[in-house]
Amino acid sequence: MPAHSHRRPAAVGAAAAAAIAAGLLAAPGTAGAAELRIHDIQGDTRISPLAGHQVTEIPGTVTALRAFGSARGFWVQDTAPDGDPATSEGIFVFNGSRTPDVKPGDSVLVSGTVSEYYPGGSAAGGQSVTELTKATWSVVSSGNPLPAAFPLKPSTIPGRYAPETGGDRNIERLALRPGSYALDRYESLEGMRTRLQDANVVGATTKYNELWVTAEPHENRTSRGGTLYRSYGDQNGGRVKVVSLIPFAERPFPEVNVGDRLTGATAGPLDYDRFGGYTLQATELGEHEHNGLERETTRRQSADELSIATYNVENLSPKDSAAKFARLSEAVVTHLASPDIIALEEVQDDNGSTNDAVVSADATLKKLTDAISAAGGPSYAWRQIDPEDDRDGGQPGGNIRVAFLYNPERVSFEDVAGGDATTPVTPVKRDGAVTLSANPGRIDPQNPAWEDSRKPLAARFTFRGEPVYVVANHFNSKGGDQGLDSRFQPPTRSSETQRIAQAAIVNTWMKSLLDLDPKARVVVAGDLNDYAFSPALDRLTDGGVLTDLVSRLPRGEQYGYVYNGNSQVLDHMLTSRSLSRADYDVVHINAEFADQASDHDPQVLRIRP
Known part of the structure; x- marks a missing residue:
């Protein structure tokens, strides 16, 4: 529990005044209360009717002790409940950084100030915890049975x-x-x-x-x-x-x-x-x-199938341990069966979180590709564009970006000059064929929608003589959103506005490509930081230009990330109409396990262009 250094009592309402009038509560600054119990303090709403007031000799039995950290104290529960299911019979007694001299089973009388504490601060939107602070207590007896749970x-x-x-x-x-x-x-x-x-x-x-x-x-x-x-x-x-x-x-x-x-x-x-x-x-x-949960392994692509994967490698930098690089390499070679193309997210610069002018990621990608080769995988080449320093969000100094790995023995890549951190890539016709103005190139990188966020990277690959476009993405995070358990219902998803704008940019870019080549084979992949049912995904697929493949899986398999006990999907692979027969798999190797190389599961699809 965070330190309780910013405790502010909630406003005292009419219920407290009524309690004073009824003789249950002493007026502020005076002593004594008649038979006040914990359920009177808790009340039948989320805020105590007695918040900000002093209470004296509240009876109860100690049920648990927190004897570590800066939020030490104990829980006490009344063994004579009032029968109202809305009023709690328990309360936490806060004692700062001091270990209280009580033990479970002690019958106590506690005096103190009723306070409402908002973990993370009131502005975070969470629930409050009703507590007794500035507390004193006396032990009446010990060894008493605990109330039934x-x-x-x-x-x-x-x-x-x-x-x-x-x-x-x-x-x-x-x-x-x-x-x-x-x-x-x-x-x-x-x-x-x-x-x-x-x-x-x-x-x-x-x-x-x-x-x-x-x-x-x-x-x-x-x-x-x-x-x-x-x-x-x-x-x-x-x-x-x-x-x-x-x-x-x-x-x-x-x-x-x-x-x-x-x-x-x-x-x-x-x-x-x-x-x-x-x-x-x-x-x-x-x-x-143990239930014996095992990490999944996808099947290997056949000779005429192009396999494309997406994987958030969670702030990967050369500073990471050899064990992490080994785990990621094992995932690529064994669990993903060495995909032909991999869209990576959260690739950091060559000195990771050191906050200086370094933006290159060649050392990061070389260390990863060397580890993959050592694990028996292909000798991947890579393509990416260095971001402007400290302009793409993420860990300060890390300069995270998206990047492509590809197997040159299976896939060819024609470099077209002109792609940099600020120049937008556009679909163009050149010598009668549709291609990109730069390869690779960033999509509308100076649009305000990408402020403090990663810019999408578009690339044109060739497989068995056929062009395939891949767009790697990492949309802005959900930071600042109110939690599902917020005291504001429904909770505000403030970060969603930016993702909707980002999705609109990629959708518009997709339409410009399809205007030139309606049969273009396109895969849009990456960590979109939003759900298949979200407005951002609706905007990305607007007009039917893309199909979100996760929706084709059986319902019980539509996830690749676990947050607060909810299995959910944040990473996506989407395809244009000409790739309607894609074989798609979320490969569960991380999110459900205590031992993780990343907090995201990778995904892979196989297509026959």
């Missing part, structure tokens, strides 16, 4: 995800309806002990020692055991993040893959986290049951 399962998680409200879309003021909405159910359990039994893993263990499980294992299930994010209305409310409060020396955090299970009980207080939303802080972890 609320079971998270299909019958307790509503199918609808979130309420909606007009105007500012802020759902904080709405009364919680835990029987109607998944987000309301989780909010009504904030701070309380919850439990999942035999939990299915839908998001692999990350480097931050967290994983994702689902309370609804049959919800939009993928073919390999994940949960498919298939529309803006299918948020998959069963997803819950799991972290551990158990010391790792006592119980190492499990390294799990999608499709594995945590058998038995996984239990602890329910918290809210900036990175992932509602989070079970486990004091009990189920046993890791």
Whole structure:
């Protein structure tokens, strides 16, 4: 949990005034309250009616302790609930960087200030966490049994995800309806002990020692055991993040893959986290049951098939370990069967994140192609265009760009001068044949839509005497978008506007090529950072100039990326009408696994031009 250095109490409403009048709450600056309980503090909305007020001698039992980091404290839960499912009986007592002198099973009386804390800050759009801060407490007795944990399962998680409200879309003021909405159910359990039994893993263990499980294992299930994010209305409310409060020396955090299970009980207080939303802080972890998920291998192309792949290699630079280059090489040679052309995304410059004037990526690409050759693959050549320094977004200093690898024994490439960082490439007729003004060349690189974003790279290859155009893309990221679990519903997708504009540029370029050659064989590929059902993909395929191949796969296979337990598609391969018989495959080797060479799965298609 992030440091609590920017805690600002929410405004105190009429409910607090009513509580004061009723004698349940002391007026600000005075002492004493009559029989105030945790459920009175939590209230039946997302914001405490007592926020900003001091409360005294709130009774409860300590259920869990966070004894590390700068957000230490403990969770306390009332063992005499009020029977209202909308009012939580648990709360976190924040103690800064000091380890509190309590232990689970202690019966305590806690005094402090009711606060609303927004992980990541209020502007991030997430939910708040009701807490007690500036707290003091006394231990009444020890060794008491913990309250029973609320079971998270299909019958307790509503199918609808979130309420909606007009105007500012802020759902904080709405009364919680835990029987109607998944987000309301989780909010009504904030701070309380919850439990999942035999939990299915839908998001692999990350480097931050967290994983994702689902309370609804049959919800939009993928073919390999994940949960498919298939529309803006299918948020998959069963997803819950799991972290551990158990010391790792006592119980190492499990390294799990999608499709594995945590058998038995996984239990602890329910918290809210900036990175992932509602989070079970486990004091009990189920046993890791391996499902034996294997990395996929695509078939090799036949002699008359041209194979084209796309792969986001995640900030690849010469500074990366030999192990990463070996893993990427294994993916190319073994799992992708040495494609004839590869569109790469996130290729960094020759000194990676060092923020200087270096923009060349020859050293990066040489190290990769040498590793592929050493792994038994072809001796790939490469083509790319160096970006302007610090103009294409990504990691500062990294100068990420898209690039092509191609096998010169299978594919020929005619270099046409004129392509650089700022000159647009256009389809032209030359000597009676359609070609490109530069090969390779960037599409409309000075258009404002590409500000702080990678510019598409178009190239014309020849396979068995036939020209094939490939456009490599890496659209702007989703940074700044509100999360699915936002307190604003529906959440704002602010980054989408730029991707729609980028898609329109590529679509217009495609139409200009097809105007000259209606039968042009074109593959548009890359990390588009958006879904098959998104407005950006609608704009890219406008007029039927392109077909998004992921939509042709069985529904349970339409993904290549896993985020917060949702299996989804961000990388795409699209083809023009003349390539209607493409054989397409998402090759699952990364996204579902704790051990990743990249967070994206590569994709490959095979065509007969």
